[in-house]
Amino acid sequence: MILPIVAAFAAGLLVILSRQVNGRLSLSTTPMISSFWNHIIGAVVLTVLGLALGNFIPADIATFPWWIYLGGAIGVVFVASGSWLITRIGAVNSTLLVISGQMVSGVIFDLVRGAPVTVWASALGVLLIIAGMALTQRSR
Amino acid sequence: MTSSTPQRTNPLHLVAAFGSGCLLTLAIFINGEAGRYGGALFSSWIAHTVGTVVAVILLALIWRRQRAEAQTATVTYGQPPLWSYLGGVCGAVTVMLTSTAVNSPLALAGTLALGLAGQVVLSLAADFWGLLGLPRRRLDLRDAGAVILIAAGSLLIILFGLGAA
Incomplete structure (x- = not known):
């Protein structure tokens, strides 16, 4: 059980590490150029890994719905916006506000598609998040 | 810096x-x-x-x-710096770690909650020490309040809000 716990925590660390590293590259270039390098390096690493493990491209790929390819396009904008943000408002504010957007949109998304949502907990959670977001806007 | x-x-x-x-x-x-x-x-x-x-x-x-x-x-x-081109390696490794964690007893909720903790810890450290070539940022009570409120709200949603209780 300790391995998955470490893995989940480390995944969170890496999210911030990559935003920090991409942010540093964007300082000397631009957020879009930094996002390009992030994706091409990731693609190369994953291709090498996939070739090493063998047949990572499914045989029935032609039958997959077209929209599963949109994740990468959204990712480009997401990574560029992360670099733009972290160099302007710092790591803590970026992390908090991105998580806020992710949580609130996640609740709305699940409500819209009819997935089970426990209303009291979600509503209270959204309220706490909005209060926290307001705090990031307070001048010192 | x-x-x-x-x-x-x-x-x-x-x-x-x-x-x-x-x-x-x-x-x-x-x-x-x-x-x-x-x-x-x-x-x-x-x-x-x-x-x-x-x-x-x-x-x-x-x-x-x-x-x-x-x-x-x-x-x-x-x-x-040359290392700043390697952000994509993090992304590739993150996927492997996340899929390991999601397919364990932690499931999606546990993975999200622990990932959130990791994100908050490293961003506090990054601002505090100005890690990896980005500016240092003074943290104050206001930041602490925002961290506590947003983390508490997120955990409430992840652990109790999503999925039927």
């Missing part, structure tokens, strides 16, 4: 970051579906490959301005 810049968050930053979080929800959903069809490695590989192509197209459309902007940035901040 040793200066402690008083970076203040204005409403434009708030909207941009919140919107970016909304995009993340969409991307995670789509990549999760891609993973259901073709596995976690395929999902991440296709996202990075499509992402590379889309980035090239977007850059080609606005290349003149991007090049000018990048040249000014290089004059101001110097050549980027």
